[in-house]
Amino acid sequence: MNDDLNFIFARRSVRRYREGEDVSEELVRDLLEAAMAAPSANCTDPWHFVVVRDRDKLNRIAAALPYGKMLTSAPLGVVVCGDLERAHAGELSYLLQDCSAAIQNLLLAAHALGLGACWLGVHPREDRIEALRTLFCLPSHILPVSAVAVGWPAEIKEARTRYRDEAVHRDVW
Template sequence: MDLFEALHTRRSIRAFTPEPVSEADCETVLRAAMAAPSAGNAQPWHFVVITDRAVLDAIPAIHAHAAMVTGAPMAIAVAAELSLEKYPGFGYWTLDCSAAVENLMLAARGLGLGTVWCGIYPRPERMEGLGKLLQFPEGVTAHALVVIGHPAQEFRRVDRFKPERIHRNVW
């Protein structure tokens, strides 16, 4: 798929078929995620691939807006190992993980897979809940959950371009 087609047709998909995501597709999206830029090239991210139905079904108790995960074959939790930050204390890990999430979702779109980004950070109850559910070690913190699968709804192009939001040189 053309890059710009993927960019402009990527949408939050909340309905999935029961078909599993192949290991090859899973690796492809994870490779794309790990190709993201990061502050000082620290790459503080870790990814937990979740396919266990009991674990997927437990997620809405942590994040009520992630209920679509119960109908998806897979989710990927994105977390940061804070000791890997090159510039600790500035919170760049959140930017690094966000870039990884976007790459992951665009790669999934390119493969014809659907995704929805469920925000975990900065909500402490979600961060702690997901970390506990997935047994994160000390020093690893949850950032996001990407629900992924074969879409049971259409991708559609939406023009979000707003020229009035563009400023040149000064506001």
């Protein structure tokens, strides 16, 4: 692994957070600036971010996401949503690709800032989409794509790649 790329290899899903340590508003701004620097089809930037600090709301998201229980101990959650009216050509696929790029930027920024974060799947599970839609009073053209749990890491994971030679094709399949 190339050392120059270590910050990419060292970004891991962090699901345990140090208790009682908050994430400042300044850092939240940094995370969101990084997210909104992501590539976006035709530069439509269809994303919206619901920043959640309210403990009851974090617990409710956790209740709606079967693999999102770490939100009960995270100081911060970010619900990443896409606006179907802004998406390139009104296409769901562009919205999902743009939001995914923003989420990855947010995760890399969290890691670079010493935070730990984990991507939590929402779309395309209808029950999860509906639960978040209700919880955050989302308008009908706003689609919750994923949530991200963020906190100060209470676990350390090794840097790694999951490189597989057989996933690489040269000039033809």
